[in-house]
Amino acid sequence: MTLGTVEDRPLVVSLLAGDGVLGAFGLGVAAEVFGYDYRRLGMPRFDFAVVTDRPGLVRTDTGLTLHVEHGLERLAVSDIVLVTAWEDLSRPVSSPVLDALRAVHARGGQIVSHCTGAFVVAAAGLLDGKRATTHWRYAGELAARYPAVDVDPRVLYVDEGTIISGAGTASGVDALLHLVRREWGAAAANGLAREMVVPPHRDGGQAQYIDEPVARCEDDLLGLVLDWARAHLAEDISVETLARRALMSPRSFARRFKATTGTTPHAWLLGQRLAAAEALLEESDAPVEEIARLVGFGTAAGFREQFSRRRGVSPRAYRQTFRTGSAPVEVVPAGEGTAA
Known part of the structure; x- marks a missing residue:
């Protein structure tokens, strides 16, 4: 519909x-x-x-x-x-x-x-x-x-x-x-x-509940790392990069990230990049190739593939949808591809 x-x-x-x-x-x-x-x-x-x-x-x-x-x-x-x-x-x-x-x-x-x-x-x-x-x-x-x-x-x-x-x-x-x-x-x-006054987007594949309690200081530090990642999506961000900023080993960081957010660093980054791409497609005239670069996809082809698989339409069709005032055609069921 x-x-x-x-x-x-x-x-x-x-x-x-x-x-x-x-x-x-x-x-x-x-x-x-x-x-x-x-x-x-x-x-x-x-x-x-x-x-x-x-x-x-x-x-x-x-x-x-x-x-x-x-x-x-x-x-x-x-x-x-x-x-x-x-x-x-x-x-x-x-x-x-x-x-x-x-x-x-x-x-x-x-x-x-x-x-x-x-x-x-x-x-x-x-x-x-x-x-x-x-x-x-x-x-x-x-x-x-x-x-x-x-x-x-x-x-x-x-x-x-x-x-x-x-x-x-x-x-x-x-x-x-x-x-x-x-x-x-x-x-x-x-x-x-x-x-x-709520978070703008939590992917459907995120876990309903968290098994492990999270220490307040670690939670605050992780929040700063996530803020940094959102501001640097164009960069090649790896788990190792995030772990260094959180002053943790990659394994400890991945475990703490999953315990705090209910998803993996890879899936979270992909969701953030797709959300940023949606906003740029709606609000700017930047070509798809430029948007792919700005949100951190290696190539325009890779961006098109991920966007189409997760959103059910191509980036170009998504942009046209909001330029013409009609709604997107179909959405892939939420949660697909959220495991890293």
Whole structure:
């Protein structure tokens, strides 16, 4: 799906609150992204509302209540449907909810699940044969209950085109920023991240949780090294180079980097270079060869190969997309190629 910008009306975004319980965090994140006018950032107008199969008072998981006016009929006109966390996984999802989601998918609407919302999308059969994620605590149950779904418990989010699944809690921010980046560009996503005071981009393949606690002083030093790397992407940056700046051996640095960020130095650098390239393609007229040099790819051919493999379109097509005002064609599922 390409959402783009609809000139004569706002994009309709609906948050599906199921089982009579609404995840307060998921609601807050969705409202922050779609409940404000961010046209100054290059995003379209949105018409955001909460939807439930039984309109009226809906209890949030924090105990607060919210009056929800809209029923499932709103999903029939929604461009984006957000499926928030489902509290009681033992209760079957109602047929009207499943039918409404299937109808959204059939007409090409965008569906984004958050946390255990993936169970609802899977129950509708929309994840069969696809990769998906959920909160790591429930990943085993999702895989057991829906064996046709390729469940990845390690990642923050998975992009399968018209269906994006996000893991638990804060990864909902990452999944929605990814959607904004995919549809309206890096500049819009970065501007929105600044408004929300969150990191602008965490790749979907990054780990959901970190096994090792990180000492504060080492964490601060690593942050300085990452800042240096972002400012020197044009250079040939190796693990050895980063390790020297962190005053560690390459092996210790790689281990500490993975423990802190959930990914490898190589995968992190590749993600940073691709994100920088996106911004240059959107905002500058620099030739592809120059962009490849500025962001640290050895050759233009290597840059084109990596960009096309990870983003699903060539650099030239990506630039043309944002010059014409339409959205990117397709995105390779997040997390591909993140292991070094």
